[in-house]
């Protein structure tokens with residue numbers, strides 16, 4: 405594992421990404437900027453830059469914020485091997501999710517910040533219990549909830565105690581930035597249900613599968629749009645976004661997690677370069693390469709101009 409560089413020390417190419425509230429991207433390429441810090445502070449700063457950053461395209465928030473306190477403290481896992489239905493609750497460990505839960509006040513604040521940064525969709529994952537608080541926050545901020553959607557897990561965890569149905573889905577709210585007019589998406593008449601497996605090779609405790617984020621990004625956004633994930637975790641949205649040729653801003657406050665997530669985004673980027681080099685690149689990936697080349701040219705032009713001044 406390469407040593408983690410403090411925020412700002414690892415900038416490869418700024419690609420025009422801004423410093424937000426004194427924080428430079430810890431990783432930056434033409435398509436992706438990764439900030440290590442508190443999203444409530446950084447989104448507030450991002451809102452002031454957002455017009456320039458979207459450059460005539462749409463910006464969207466696609467994110468999986470922390471969950472309610474109950475979910476964080478009461479998730480039960482088996483202490484010993486094997487399913488032993490009938491164990492008393494005190495024989496089970498509570499699951500350490502690895503990050504703090506979100507409060508109703510934070511949800512209200514996040515709803516406003518998402519609205520300030522998105523002029524397209526916001527897709528917000530949460531537990532069933534949090535769908536109502538998120539709906540209130542998003543609506544109060546001025547956006548319009550168009551659908552509560554579901555990821556239906558085709559390989560869900562069995563209910564350990566065997567005392568009722570297990571959890572086989574995760575909900576998310578799909579909201580358009582304004583209540584006026586029609587929202588835009590590429591999914592035609594399809595229903596808001598995505599069915600498929602969890603990934604097995606994960607390093608974040610609540611890591612979303614890449615196929616899911618890729619499908620959401622392709623359905624709800626267009627090439628060149630800006631996708632913002634302010635609770636990035638392992639950077640699943642970032643990897644899916646970069647592979648789909650979208651520009652992505654990621655924020656994660658856990659430095660150790662950010663270190664691994666940045667490696668994941670970097671590896672995805674390198675795979676793309678290899679695919680392009682041996683001709684396996686897809687149309688969007690070609691677009692991505694062209695965009696990166698153009699961003700590099702713009703940087704060189706800006707540096708020349710600065711030298712002349």
Ligand SMILES: C[S@@+](CC[C@H](N)C(=O)[O-])C[C@H]1O[C@@H](n2cnc3c(N)ncnc32)[C@H](O)[C@@H]1O
Pocket residue numbers: 441442443444467468469470471502503504608610611612613634635636637638639640641655656657658661
């Ligand atoms: C539910 S997880 C996201 C998992 C992600 N969807 C994935 O596929 O890996 C939420 C993440 O938000 C991060 N987080 C919590 N509060 C934050 C904050 N105020 N600013 C930035 N990140 C935060 C946590 O450290 C955690 O990694």
